Amino acid sequence: MSLVFPHTFVPWFRAVAPYIHKYRGNTFVVGVTGELIAAGKLNAFVQDLAILHAMGIKLVLVHGFRPQVNEQLAAKGQTSRYHRGTRITDAVTLDCAQEAAGQLRFEIEAAFSQGLPNTPMANATVRVVSGNFLTARPIGIVDGVDYMHSGVVRRVDSAAMRRAIDIGATVLLSPFGFSPTGEAFNLTMEEVATATAVALQADKLLFLTEIAGIQEDPKDPDSAIDTELALADAKRLLAALPPPNQPTDLAFYLQYCVKACEGGVERSHILPLAVDGAILQEVFTHDGIGTMVVDEKLESVHEATADDVGGILQLIEPFERDGTLVRRERTEIERDIANYTVIEHDGVIFGCAALYPYPEARTAEMAALTVSPQVQSQGDGERLLKRIEQRARSLGLDSIFVLTTRTMHWFIKRGFAQVDPDWLPEARKRKYNWDRRSQVLVKKLG
Structure with a gap:
């Protein structure tokens, strides 16, 4: 039998209540890197999303799959190729991406289907809807580099997606889009999540990432995390940082947060996947745990x-x-x-x-x-x-x-x-x- 301490639990729960009221009916787009799944954190993460869902928050989940694709390529004796932080997708890489996406969607749907007693998923009913919600086009040739089957989002079918989340389903998106001729393109999780959040005019865009957030002093890796960045400050910081080449570069996720806020998303967040319950701490506590970019200071x-x-x-x-x-x-x-x-x-x-x-x-x-x-x-x-x-x-x-x-x-x-x-x-x-x-x-x- 577990012990409950009313002197700590009751004040905590009362402090959380204003956020529960505030976010009921809101739409959150959550982008999760493949690294979180590779680290064995999927079940705990899905349990946290199920709690948000139970509180009336409408969810769209976009998963990444960088390490999974790299693993598939290595198994086939191939190497990953990137240019300016974006994967170059040849025919073999496209096959590997499709295999990785299929496996991850299966694992994510299985995690949402849990219902074991004495776990956060007990009595949870979360229906997952996937589909061809994204239309894409090829990146083409940039700096003389042919990205082949790598693409960018052309259009998000926000109306169909909205119908799904309005009936209580959680929409699950893989980073794939299709052209009107049926050709598949490998997209980045970050771009898909950002484009989806803007198309839905979501209340929040949250990235679960390899970095802890944006430091108050970006030159000092030991400095404290800046928990709230005004959009104007985020844009100035982004202009001062070197162009990102990989996800661990400070500017990598910051650029998508800025783009989302400029596109009408109220708040965008960078959260550390290494911290258990990071998304709950960010949403239901005063200062959160990562970095939030907002159009203006919330305080x-x-x-x-x-x-x-x-x-x-x-x-x-x-x-x-x-x-x-x-x-x-x-x-x-x-x-x-x-x-x-x-x-x-x-x-x-x-x-x-x-x-x-x-x-x-x-x-x-x-x-x-x-x-x-x-x-x-x-x-x-x-x-x-x-x-x-x-x-x-x-x-x-x-x-x-x-x-x-x-x-x-x-x-x-x-x-x-x-x-x-x-x-x-x-x-x-x-x-x-x-x-x-x-x-x-x-x-x-x-």
């Missing part, structure tokens, strides 16, 4: 509206319960909502603070400064403080003050100084709770 600091009341209440409730914050009723927050500033990420509020001016004393109180435990130590508190200071300056005030019982040192490190409660404006002093013994700290606004 915004803005003044609150009536629509934010529920999110603010949910954010501050645990801190009110443990005594860190003074309890505020919903009616009070609704009345004062114009005083609040919030940090919102992807539709979820992760931080808030309120400003209550005392113009007669040329000061204001910053109250209810709260940052979700999920994102603490990531600078959201400083961003909220900076916005509150800006709001106070715009009102012509000389200072802001806070009352706190537990976070005095955080404020002191950011330029606040402790004063006696008698310093408070008369109107605020009358409401001061002497039993709570809050520390009063003031910051001069330069």
